[in-house]
Amino acid sequence: MEYTGLPDEELMDRLTGRDLAAFEALYDRYSDLVYSVALRVVGDKHVAEDIAQDVFLRVWRRPDQFDPRRGKFMTWLLSVTRNRSIDERRSYGRRLRREALPSTTEEEEAIPSGDERDDPAVATVLSDERAAVRRAMEVLPPEQRLAISLAYFGGLTQQEVANKLGQPLGTVKTRIRLGMQKMRGALEERRTKDGRS
């Protein structure tokens, strides 16, 4: 049975039957991405590997937690990964800041822009979709990218972002709202163009 061409949702279906080959196909497809998101949040390779392992074992043990009626598998997987990573970051925040993120600056926490490179060893999975996302991010003003990044990758509430940046809460709310709207708009515009071409 060849699994590499099967859609995510079909592979997830097979997981309910304890199909290890389907699980391996999902792992191969998303492990670099899951690991990279975890690494982006916690900044420590060993902790990021632990998180990636937890996430995939959760997928294996509880495939029923993914509900295809509520969205794509990848969206769900990335949400699980981000939330698990934020939990870890909060639990070990002090240790991580002391040992692994000693010199993190606000700029370093900003959303990766197009001039940050992937590891060349990584297979080009989802390369078109990822490129579109990164181009969409480039349209954001830096202050919007920063506010969004501190919230999403730093696990901060809007109030905490405002405190960290020394900006009024209303300003931060506006930056986050406008930034996300712009990014969605850029992605939508690109999808429309791709659809026409």
Add this chain to the structure above:
Amino acid sequence: MQPDCQATRENIDAYALGALDADEARALETHLAACDACAALLDDAAKGAAALALGVPLQAASPALKARVLASAAILSDATRPRRRTPWWQAAAAVLAIAAAGGLAWGIATQRRVDDLEERNVRISAAATEQAGEMAQLRAALQEMAGADARLASSVHMQEAIVDVVSQPDMRRTAMTGTDAAPAASARYLWSPSEQLGTLVASELPALPEGGVYRMWAVYRGGRWIATGDFTADADGGGHLVVRGDEGDEPPGDALLWFCVTIEPAGATTASRGEMILRSPNF
């Protein structure tokens, strides 16, 4: 448009990013449950948030991670099959593989054995890489590894609990250190709030008085001490405890502050508290 629609639409992206505080999030969820138009916006907001993750620079996960994940999945698959007694070697093997898998160098029985286990687990991971599809061979290798250490067979119950806990996405871990009464003692406690399950592994425990027991406590805000279980130690001072909670065990609304272990005389009620030998940092 309902009165809350404007506020909801202003906050929906922050909600998808996880950037609302608890009260704001609850208010928004209440509104979403009653307003289909706003609920439809959440899907777009969630996709936008997921797109942020998609944009991170990609780094390659290590080949060893794949081996560990696949080996753990295969073993967990067996461990979670309904109500079949797990052979002791298989449960022990699961713990060995999981310990390697998560970098969980907190040891199985004592810290001293960890280095030895890790060395053997390298071979297990290598075997899994080469033979991920042939788990029978992996299990045979694991059996051999586990068989070399008969002490690991002493508690299948404990080992199954560890496998359950470490595979939970909400697993928490904390280290306990010895007090002045037992400066050499140490322990690791892993627990899953969602599963109401925890495992304590302690080493270098001081000798117990005749008939005495070690008792683990969870201490909650407001000075509430909840006894989670009693245990004893082996001849080398190693001890372990599986904690299974019920819904009613946890004081509602009270925050967990820290864990500790005391020495209690035989038959002591949970109203008494003996000498403290281990404690965690405050949370």
